[in-house]
Amino acid sequence: MDPMRRSPSPCSSRPSSPRTPPCEMLGYVGIEAVLDQLKIKAMKMGFEFNIMVVGQSGLGKSTMVHTLFKSKMWKSTVPGLGTPTPQTLKLQSVTHVIEEKGVKLKLTVTDTPGFGDQINNDKCWDPILGYINEQYERYLQEEILITRQRHIPDTRVHCCVYFVPPTGHCLRPLDIEFLQRLCWTVNVVPVIARADSLTIEERETFRRRIQHNLRTHCIDVYPQKCFDEDINDRILNSKIRRRAGGKFTYS
Numbered sequence: 001m002d003p004m005r006r007s008p009s010p011c012s013s014r015p016s017s018p019r020t021p022p023c024e025m026l027g028y029v030g031i032e033a034v035l036d037q038l039k040i041k042a043m044k045m046g047f048e049f050n051i052m053v054v055g056q057s058g059l060g061k062s063t064m065v066h067t068l069f070k071s072k073m074w075k076s077t078v079p080g081l082g083t084p085t086p087q088t089l090k091l092q093s094v095t096h097v098i099e100e101k102g103v104k105l106k107l108t109v110t111d112t113p114g115f116g117d118q119i120n121n122d123k124c125w126d127p128i129l130g131y132i133n134e135q136y137e138r139y140l141q142e143e144i145l146i147t148r149q150r151h152i153p154d155t156r157v158h159c160c161v162y163f164v165p166p167t168g169h170c171l172r173p174l175d176i177e178f179l180q181r182l183c184w185t186v187n188v189v190p191v192i193a194r195a196d197s198l199t200i201e202e203r204e205t206f207r208r209r210i211q212h213n214l215r216t217h218c219i220d221v222y223p224q225k226c227f228d229e230d231i232n233d234r235i236l237n238s239k240i241r242r243r244a245g246g247k248f249t250y251s
């Protein structure tokens with residue numbers, strides 16, 4: 001049997017004119033061609049990136065999501081136009097496909113209800129951690145199937161943006177408790193919420209205190225040390241670590 005018929009070669013997916021045998025079109029095939037093949041495949045498939053926003057109620061999570069997409073996503077009112085922004089009462093995700101120079105990104109943002117708003121905040125992190133773990137489990141279950149899908153939909157949370165209330169003091173015990181659990185499960189990026197309510201000096205001092213709190217409580221936020229694979233990574237990641245700071249969605 002003709003082996004070309006049995007297993008489809010990379011050549012077979014290329015458009016070919018009826019007169020040119022497909023393999024001749026490829027020219028030289030060497031190891032460096034792998035890069036091009038990966039690029040073509042990545043461009044075709046696109047990338048998926050899932051962010052989750054977590055924090056106390058009213059810190060601007062939904063506003064950040066609206067700002068990120070430059071649109072109203074699921075709330076029907078515009079902040080600042082009189083009607084208050086409705087409270088987020090359950091976990092809700094929204095997906096947008098963004099395309100830049102032919103590169104497609106499927107960006108999903110999951111908004112969460114105000115965290116730690118109750119009088120008794122015992123185990124208030126459970127629904128959030130439960131959701132994150134459920135997505136890992138779902139992906140794993142798909143991945144271990146003997147006949148698995150060619151493309152497994154990825155709903156795993158790649159990054160969790162944690163909104164720190166702009167108290168100007170330090171992390172609250174609740175933030176510490178939650179962050180200690182969260183950083184074991186997902187990449188965490190802490191941000192100072194409504195940072196425009198602090199002066200630049202207050203923000204700097206607060207940022208340094210937060211960084212100190214994170215170190216003393218062994219909270220390993222993104223980029224973790226394990227990402228420092230070589231000197232270049234180390235330089236870049238140290239820059240990111242130094243810059244980590246406040247966020248405000250109003251300019």
Ligand SMILES: Nc1nc2c(ncn2[C@@H]2O[C@H](COP(=O)(O)OP(=O)(O)OP(=O)(O)O)[C@@H](O)[C@H]2O)c(=O)[nH]1
Pocket residue numbers: 055056057058059060061062063064079080084085086087088089112113114115193194195196197247248249250
């Ligand atoms: N000063 C200031 N206000 C902000 C900022 N971001 C949002 N706000 C305002 O804060 C209020 C609450 O914003 P939301 O985005 O609804 O807050 P949330 O964290 O999603 O709140 P929940 O849905 O209750 O969890 C709104 O009136 C926003 O206009 C900010 O960066 N600075």
